[in-house]
Amino acid sequence: MTSLVEKLSNIVGEAFTSQGFSVELGTVRVSDRPDLCQFQCNGAMAAAKKNNGAKKNPREIAQNIIDILCKRDEFSKVEIAGPGFINLDITDEYLSAYLVGSTLDKRFGVNMLFDGQTFVLDYGGPNIAKPMHVGHLRASIIGDSLRRICAFAGYNTIGDVHIGDWGTPVGMVLSELEERGIIGQFITAEDLEEIYPASAKACKEDKTRMEKARLATKKLQNGDAVYRKAWEQFVNVSIEGMKKNFDLLGVHFDEWKGEACVHDLIAPMIKTLKDKKIAEESNDAIIIPIKENSDKKEIPPLILLKSDGAVMYSTTDMGTIIDRMQTHNPVKILYCTDQRQSLHFEQLFRAAYKAKLLPETVELIFAGFGTMNGMDGKPFKTRAGGIMKLEDLISMGIEKAQFRLDEANLAKDLDKQEHKSIAHKIAISAIKFADLQNPRQSNYIFDLDRLISFEGKTGPYLLYQAVRIKSLLRKAQVQTQTQDQTQKYIADNKIDILIKDEDRTLALLLSELPDHFKIALKNYTPHVLCDYAFRLAQGFSSFYASCHILSEKNKDLRASRLALCDLTYKQLELVLDLLGIEIPDRM
RNA sequence: GCAUCCGUAGCUCAGUUGGAUAGAGUGCUGGUUUCCGGAACCAGAGGCCGGAGGUUCGAAUCCUCCCGGAUGCGCCA
Structure with a gap:
């Protein structure tokens, strides 16, 4: 399965080769001027340039390409614009067929690139020594x-x-235990939270203390029995704490x-x-x-x-x-x-x-x-000058989500357990999305309000759109239990998508997933997927506002729109999963 | 000093191989509910893309210089 722009690139690339140009010139991409066309190819201008010395007219090259493309039945529009842009629209039938195909393969057009390596x-x-912040x-x-x-x-x-668990910070803790004469005693996580900073501070201020910490590190590494035992004990305590934090975040390790x-x-x-x-x-x-x-x-x-x-x-x-x-x-x-x-x-x-x-x-x-960084552009510290613990951040998010659930009056028909679980998912989505949407490499400003914000480009917004689709599909199932084909359409994935003006933007968007996935994988940049997920959610929200789905009289169109919703949901579910975000049933 | 990264709307930030009228979110202004969930939708205002040169049909993007910031540079992780 190749992505839609890859398929189009192959077609246009072929046209370029037949004119004696290289295939890459036929690279097609989603148009940055959706008011003019759906897809564009800029290869004609590059082709004119590459013909060094004897300059060709890019519009002439484009014209030759267009003459070939016009004979194909994938396109509903093929035009030259400006200095030599090739503007393309595809037929609704072609788009529909692509979407059906990408849905049937269950991977939405994303290739299985590596076979178990x-x-x-x-x-x-x-x-070990520091609490998770x-x-x-x-x-x-x-x-x-x-x-x-x-x-x-x-x-x-x-x-x-x-x-x-093996370097100088551990030595600092051990030397501090030695100083206090409590080495060998049971150390709790709370103790550790106090002991390490105290020791680090002492070592920073006093060279002989630092020297002791180094010696302790060495002693541990050389296998001193007392040190080894103490070390094992507080390592275990510390790991317990870490696991709790990672569980809360839904971060997995093998x-x-x-x-x-x-x-x-x-x-x-x-x-x-x-x-x-x-x-x-x-x-x-x-x-x-x-x-x-x-x-x-x-x-x-x-x-x-x-x-x-x-x-x-x-x-x-x-x-x-x-x-x-x-x-x-x-x-x-x-x-x-x-x-x-x-x-x-x-x-x-x-x-x-x-x-x-x-x-x-x-x-x-x-x-x-x-x-x-903090608002001052320097590495983040709380107002008190300390660090903010991860647990506290998550708690704040959950509290806010619970408040919001109560406000929306969803709380009363949910039992406590479910209420808490939903609030937790919302909070985690907010925190993860706020962080992941920043490009990995760049610094960003830690803004607590933004991190647990639920409106606009946020995790909860994405969840909200997904939950709306879920609710819609749930209702459709109930309504169609009698004779409507919708249920069967979706269950069998034998969908036939009708594309009207209201559906087209969302349908085109749904074809983009493989291209964004590829970039995210190649550059190790999850933010590319955040951006796609957000645009998809936005696209759905506009679609949802622009037409009624359940009350649509035309049975085929209604089924088709439900299929489009279903596909949107599945893609959102996949992309959010890739980001480590879970969707609740309601919110 | 050397090296790396950054400077885009009031604020926080996108912008893939150089492409058409530079985009989101937030904030601001105005609008949207006999119907599927308003954590929503639609519209508007808001920009010398740090500055100056250069490369070319075409630059936020590439080159040079300057200004401003972050980070790293032998026994911390």
Whole structure:
């Protein structure tokens, strides 16, 4: 199944080749002037340019193409405009046939591109010592969405949370426990929330405290029994808390590994790399030099072992690559972290290939995301200057959703359980959509009001449109139980879509899904899907306002419109699922 | 200092290989309910795309310079 613009591009491309031009010139895209045409091709102007020296007239080229296209029966309009735009409209029959076909294949024209190849995605990355705050939002929901997108494309995906449980922050906590003389005692999540910041503050202010933290890190990594036991205990407590947060968000992981998991791989790795002369000593540390002559900027070496002999994140990241290759043998590994870590990943990737931890054919991908800033343009802090906990943010969203449900008078006929579940879905949709709609790479301003806003371009708006369709289809089922064909039409997917003026915009929109999916997959950018989902919801809302569906007298048209609604719902459901957003039955 | 990213409507932001009249949301103004869910729909106002040059049929997009901001640059993650 190819997408509609691909089909059209093939047709127009063929026309270009027959005139001695290259196929790509026939690339067709959705028109940016819907008042003039549905689709456009700009290839004639490019063709005139490529004919270097002897310039051809682009309108003349376009005319030749048009003469060929006019003979085809897919188009209802073929025109030249301006300097040589080829403007195209397709027939309603062709559009209808395309939609029926894309519905029947259950993937709406999106190809299964990868046949079960393994793709490891590393996202979330919470730290044992720190409570989960709004800063973890992007890392987990973007990563989770990318996992869903890759899975739909056909990859066998493995999402790994990659917990930070082996570095200096852990040493800070251990040294603090030591200071207080409570090492070995049971530590609760609440304790941890107080202990880590206190320790971090002390280490920042006092060099000898920092030194203690480093020693504690080293001691833990060397296998000290007391430290190891204490560590295990608060790691478990911490993971429980993380799971609670990720469950609330609906973010899924296949693996709950951490930095510490690869500890046993590290000593042999370092020995091998030293033997092979890939790693070397420098200032008491062990490094892998990765500079290349072609570099325009300074690339510092990757530090494999710190001068005190302890391992750091660059070490465990190397070890993790070995582990992933051994256990999963993936074709791709993607890292979704803060953009500010881009240099680290450049170093890691170079070092990993240089050390031959994986063949060049395995692709390492850094999908960095922008910082979440406050209204002042600096990394976000609450008014009190602290961090905002993820749990609190979610609670605020749920509270607001519940209030809104009560206001809409939906509350009284729902039991408490369902009421809460709906409010939760609404809140999560608001939070996720507000975040995901920003392009992954760019920084964005954290605006609490916007994040839990329910009007306009928001998650709840999308849910609302989906719920309206659901309700409509539900009613149609009831009404048609007697003799109308609608139920059968939809159930069998044997739809025949009639396209009137009111239906056309939505029908055209429904043909675009594969193209947006492809871009989202290629660039690892969920926001492209957010944009499509929103336009689809908007398109439906206009359609819904412009014509009556259930009361339509013409039986065929009524059935066709219900089919269009059904298709819209299914696409919305799919795209929202790719974004990690669930649709409630009512709201 | 070097490197990367950014500057588009009052505010928050889209804008895919360079294309026609630069788009959303929000806010503002006005309108829409005998009928499918108003968290909605329709219309309007709002712009020197940071500035100056250049490339060309054509630039928010590509090149150069300048101004303004964010981030990173050897033992934190």
